Amino acid sequence: MTAPYKAPLRDMEFLFFELFDGAAISELEGYEDAEPETVKAILEEAAKFAENVYLPLNQSGDAQGCRLENGVVTVPDGFKEAYAQFREAGWNSVTEDPEYGGMGLPYSVSIMISEMWASSNQSLAMYAGLTHGAAKAVSARGTDEQKALYLPKFADGSWSGTMCLTEAQCGTDLGLIQTKAAKNDNGSYSITGTKIFISAGDHEMTDNVIHLVLARLDDAPAGIKGITMFVVPKYRINDDGSIGERNGVSTGAIEHKMGINGNATCVINLDEAEGYMVGTENKGMQAMFVMMNSARLGTGLQGIAAGEQSYQGAVAYAKDRIQMRSLTGPKSPVQKADPIIVHADVRRMLLTMRAYTEGTRALTYWIAQELDHHSKNPDAERREEADDLASLLTPVIKAFNTDVGFESTNHGVQIFGGHGYISEHGMEQFVRDARIAQLYEGTNGIQALDLVGRKMHMHGGRLMKRFFDPLRSYLETESQNVEMSEFITPLSTAFKHLEQATGWIASNAPKNPDHLGGASVDYLRIFGLVSVGYMWARMAKLSMANQDSEDFYRAKIKTARFYMQKLLPQTESLLTSLQAGSDSLMDYDEAYF
Numbered sequence: 106m107t108a109p110y111k112a113p114l115r116d117m118e119f120l121f122f123e124l125f126d127g128a129a130i131s132e133l134e135g136y137e138d139a140e141p142e143t144v145k146a147i148l149e150e151a152a153k154f155a156e157n158v159y160l161p162l163n164q165s166g167d168a169q170g171c172r173l174e175n176g177v178v179t180v181p182d183g184f185k186e187a188y189a190q191f192r193e194a195g196w197n198s199v200t201e202d203p204e205y206g207g208m209g210l211p212y213s214v215s216i217m218i219s220e221m222w223a224s225s226n227q228s229l230a231m232y233a234g235l236t237h238g239a240a241k242a243v244s245a246r247g248t249d250e251q252k253a254l255y256l257p258k259f260a261d262g263s264w265s266g267t268m269c270l271t272e273a274q275c276g277t278d279l280g281l282i283q284t285k286a287a288k289n290d291n292g293s294y295s296i297t298g299t300k301i302f303i304s305a306g307d308h309e310m311t312d313n314v315i316h317l318v319l320a321r322l323d324d325a326p327a328g329i330k331g332i333t334m335f336v337v338p339k340y341r342i343n344d345d346g347s348i349g350e351r352n353g354v355s356t357g358a359i360e361h362k363m364g365i366n367g368n369a370t371c372v373i374n375l376d377e378a379e380g381y382m383v384g385t386e387n388k389g390m391q392a393m394f395v396m397m398n399s400a401r402l403g404t405g406l407q408g409i410a411a412g413e414q415s416y417q418g419a420v421a422y423a424k425d426r427i428q429m430r431s432l433t434g435p436k437s438p439v440q441k442a443d444p445i446i447v448h449a450d451v452r453r454m455l456l457t458m459r460a461y462t463e464g465t466r467a468l469t470y471w472i473a474q475e476l477d478h479h480s481k482n483p484d485a486e487r488r489e490e491a492d493d494l495a496s497l498l499t500p501v502i503k504a505f506n507t508d509v510g511f512e513s514t515n516h517g518v519q520i521f522g523g524h525g526y527i528s529e530h531g532m533e534q535f536v537r538d539a540r541i542a543q544l545y546e547g548t549n550g551i552q553a554l555d556l557v558g559r560k561m562h563m564h565g566g567r568l569m570k571r572f573f574d575p576l577r578s579y580l581e582t583e584s585q586n587v588e589m590s591e592f593i594t595p596l597s598t599a600f601k602h603l604e605q606a607t608g609w610i611a612s613n614a615p616k617n618p619d620h621l622g623g624a625s626v627d628y629l630r631i632f633g634l635v636s637v638g639y640m641w642a643r644m645a646k647l648s649m650a651n652q653d654s655e656d657f658y659r660a661k662i663k664t665a666r667f668y669m670q671k672l673l674p675q676t677e678s679l680l681t682s683l684q685a686g687s688d689s690l691m692d693y694d695e696a697y698f
């Protein structure tokens with residue numbers, strides 16, 4: 106029995122049009138087609154597709170997984186047909202460049218659609234997701250010929266893409282990459298090495314699989330400064346663009362893993378495979394960083410998607426399952442026991458899931474609109490502001506969303522009791538599937554280091570000011586508003602904790618760099634809680650103005666209240682832990698472990 110899923114269209118539209126300024130996005134040059142009515146119609150179509158085509162394959166895809174036989178990778182039953190329908194419906198082309206056959210919709214629109222794909226079937230969604238990542242790399246750094254060759258195929262979905270960074274000896278530290286690239290006389294390169302853990306690495310759903318590979322030229326400098334990006338097709342491409350003979354690319358194995366079993370995570374062997382340089386020599390990491398913001402936001406989105414899916418399953422179950430009586434007397438006397446939704450602890454879990462899911466959705470959609478301003482706003486100062494905010498909040502969104510998304514899926518299992526642990530209900534799959542998002546695209550620990558080690562000091566603290574200054578003035582203004590005090594008082598306290606944590610790191614990390622590493626994860630969590638608190642305060646205010654019209658707004662106010670009272674106060678204990686420094690970690694003799 107697959108857990109139910111209905112795309113949260115009302116919440117998406119509330120955020121896109123009411124809380125943030127979706128209409129202003131369609132006024133940006135190049136995004137004129139994203140008029141409100143068009144966006145709503147697209148969201149409705151995507152919802153139908155997610156619910157009717159992707160969702161029914163989620164549990165069966167997990168159970169069946171992918172297979173490698175005689176060098177051929179087979180995806181779970183139904184995936185190939187669903188992907189073909191996806192292609193035919195044009196979903197691959199949503200954000201791709203109109204010059205190359207794409208629809209060119211704003212990123213902030215695509216992120217809502219992608220959330221539905223990820224909620225309904227994360228494994229299947231990743232094939233198109235990785236293709237989009239590859240398209241971004243080619244579009245940002247490729248030559249005109251490379252763009253003309255690859256981008257239309259990515260946009261129509263007939264070729265798919267992968268990102269090949271990881272090797273057995275390196276994941277976080279890509280400076281250790283060993284895959285070699287040797288220049289050929291015809292301008293191409295022979296690429297040799299083994300990449301591991303490659304998502305959507307091989308399959309027969311598309312005519313070709315195009316790998317974006319990081320490798321090292323013979324004379325490259327050691328470390329991160331000697332990495333170059335190459336495009337390496339599974340099948341060579343003839344001069345007329347047709348598919349040629351097999352390239353020196355093969356799948357060595359499919360990883361057996363904890364979750365996302367419907368996605369083929371492959372060991373990719375490159376044996377003098379013909380490849381072409383993308384961008385310039387030894388600038389492969391910069392090419393990767395071009396895509397990092399949106400790729401990491403995309404991973405953060407998976408946290409929201411998992412939380413939403415699990416929440417919907419848990420709510421339905423909590424209303425249906427009867428066990429014990431309410432502490433305050435029977436609530437459903439006609440039944441032998443009350444539905445478990447009457448119990449405070451079950452409500453605690455449901456509301457935690459909901460408050461994190463809707464709160465992180467707000468944060469992510471806000472930053473997605475900022476990224477659209479960064480791409481298209483004619484005002485240079487506005488573009489810079491948007492870029493600063495997105496850069497600062499990207500590690501927060503990637504790590505906080507996926508941490509709380511994972512926590513939410515765990516609550517989902519808990520609400521089902523022992524039945525949550527049994528595969529039949531689909532709840533345990535959400536836990537397994539959600540876990541990966543905390544690991545790939547840079548582990549969440551590395552996101553925290555990015556926040557405190559790079560983003561905090563970037564441009565002399567300018568990025569931090571972009572977030573801190575408006576939040577400070579928002580709190581000052583709203584502190585005059587008595588109706589808002591139940592939200593503003595706890596948010597102001599949490600913001601003070603964030604300021605104190607920032608000050609503590611600024612004065613202690615220079616004395617002892619281990620304090621930076623020891624504080625980073627606590628700091629990111631405080632940052633996430635405060636940013637999401639800021640979103641909840643804004644959502645509460647807007648909802649109070651509209652509360653007479655719809656239950657939707659009344660529920661928002663109550664969820665905001667729960668967030669402020671029950672989740673945001675974590676900042677206090679996190680601050681205490683952070684200020685304890687790293688001595689208890691680093692003074693621990695290695696032999697004692």
Ligand SMILES: Cc1cc2nc3c(=O)[nH]c(=O)nc-3n(C[C@H](O)[C@H](O)[C@H](O)COP(=O)(O)OP(=O)(O)OC[C@H]3O[C@@H](n4cnc5c(N)ncnc54)[C@H](O)[C@@H]3O)c2cc1C
Nearest residue numbers: 268269270271275276277302303304370545546547548550
């Ligand atoms: C299912 C799956 C799909 C994947 N898909 C892809 C893909 O499509 N393409 C691709 O290239 N890769 C992919 N990956 C690889 C993934 O991005 C890496 O596994 C991840 O970046 C971590 O690298 P690692 O596994 O080598 O861990 P390591 O780098 O060995 O890290 C181990 C631990 O040490 C910590 N650590 C490392 N350095 C530091 C430090 N300086 N300070 C503090 N802590 C540190 C890490 O946070 C982590 O907890 C995938 C992985 C999986 C499991």
